[in-house]
Amino acid sequence: xxxxAAAMNDPHKAPISHPERVIFPDAGYTKGQLAGYYxxxxxxxxxxxxxxxxxxxxxxxxxGKRCFFQKHDNxxxxxxxxxxPIREKDGGLEDYIYIDDGAGILACxxxxxxxxxxxxxxxxxxxxxxxxxxxxxxDDGLDFAVVTRAAEDIRDRLAGLGLTSFAMLxxxxxxxxxxxxxxxHSWDAHRDFAKRFAEALARAEPERFIATMSKAxxxxxxxxxxxxxxxxxxxxxxxxVRARDGAPVAVPVTWPELRKxxxxxxxxxxxxxxxxxxxRAKGLDGWGVADQGLPES
Ligand code: ATP
Ligand code: MN
Ligand code: MN
Numbered sequence: 001x002x003x004x005a006a007a008m009n010d011p012h013k014a015p016i017s018h019p020e021r022v023i024f025p026d027a028g029y030t031k032g033q034l035a036g037y038y039x040x041x042x043x044x045x046x047x048x049x050x051x052x053x054x055x056x057x058x059x060x061x062x063x064g065k066r067c068f069f070q071k072h073d074n075x076x077x078x079x080x081x082x083x084x085p086i087r088e089k090d091g092g093l094e095d096y097i098y099i100d101d102g103a104g105i106l107a108c109x110x111x112x113x114x115x116x117x118x119x120x121x122x123x124x125x126x127x128x129x130x131x132x133x134x135x136x137x138x139d140d141g142l143d144f145a146v147v148t149r150a151a152e153d154i155r156d157r158l159a160g161l162g163l164t165s166f167a168m169l170x171x172x173x174x175x176x177x178x179x180x181x182x183x184x185h186s187w188d189a190h191r192d193f194a195k196r197f198a199e200a201l202a203r204a205e206p207e208r209f210i211a212t213m214s215k216a217x218x219x220x221x222x223x224x225x226x227x228x229x230x231x232x233x234x235x236x237x238x239x240x241v242r243a244r245d246g247a248p249v250a251v252p253v254t255w256p257e258l259r260k261x262x263x264x265x266x267x268x269x270x271x272x273x274x275x276x277x278x279x280r281a282k283g284l285d286g287w288g289v290a291d292q293g294l295p296e297s
Contacts, residue, residue, distance in 0.1 A: 072096060112243055116237045131179060134177040134194065168253065
């Protein structure tokens with residue numbers, strides 16, 4: 001009930017209603033625990049979510065019940081959740097959601113949000129992406145060691161192009177390889193670069209990688225999902241809880257840590273203290289930060 005107490009002390013923060021409501025039925029975790037988690041890890045999470053257009057996975061009846069992906073504001077989030085009009089493909093403007101502080105995160109939780117997904121650009125210039133993500137989606141049944149090795153190979157190939165990258169466990173099945181970039185290129189340039197990179201890898205090692213979404217052709221391979229790098233795409237944010245059994249969390253890891261992992265969901269909502277301690281430790285304090293631009297090609 002930590003979240004509720006803190007919210008009560010700050011009139012700007014909407015209190016969490018029904019903190020006792022069970023949101024994760026298998027594990028028995030409540031809405032109050034979910035809010036407590038996000039309040040605890042807010043300082044770690046905010047640098048990666050604040051001022052980015054956001055999509056939310058909301059599950060008002062709890063995980064396992066009907067969840068939906070929400071991109072646009074419906075006006076019900078209150079003053080801590082902000083709007084940014086963004087041009088849609090059809091030319092019209094739509095209000096997207098963004099937050100800039102912990103109160104914003106909690107306002108989303110109050111509305112039944114479990115997962116936070118963000119754009120690869122910020123509200124000051126949504127047309128100028130500042131990161132690239134290679135989302136490694138393994139075929140069912142692939143050993144996780146195969147996935148970590150693939151992530152390392154992608155890291156090495158990126159390093160060959162002068163790019164530093166970082167690994168995140170998705171909290172689901174795969175790993176995201178994250179490349180921070182100084183803004184300065186268009187979405188099309190990012191998309192094309194990511195596509196060419198993934199296709200080159202799939203061509204070089206067709207028995208390991210595939211660069212098309214086809215599940216049927218994934219057999220025993222890893223899909224390098226470069227589509228996260230298109231304008232309007234999102235990826236799950238670091239430290240977001242996932243709406244999956246056990247309330248796993250998306251977690252940044254160091255490359256040496258990644259090698260020791262047996263799955264993409266070693267941490268969960270109840271591990272906030274552990275995550276805080278490790279998130280502030282040397283090795284992770286600079287995670288996701290690098291002063292580098294997209295190579296000219
Ligand atoms: P996993 O490791 O299990 O693949 P993931 O978060 O990478 O976890 P994906 O299925 O690969 O999951 O999805 C990649 C991204 O696509 C998500 O993080 C999310 O931002 C976006 N996405 C997922 N579902 C939707 C949806 N219904 N509408 C729009 N975007 C979605
Ligand atoms: Mn994925
Ligand atoms: Mn994917």
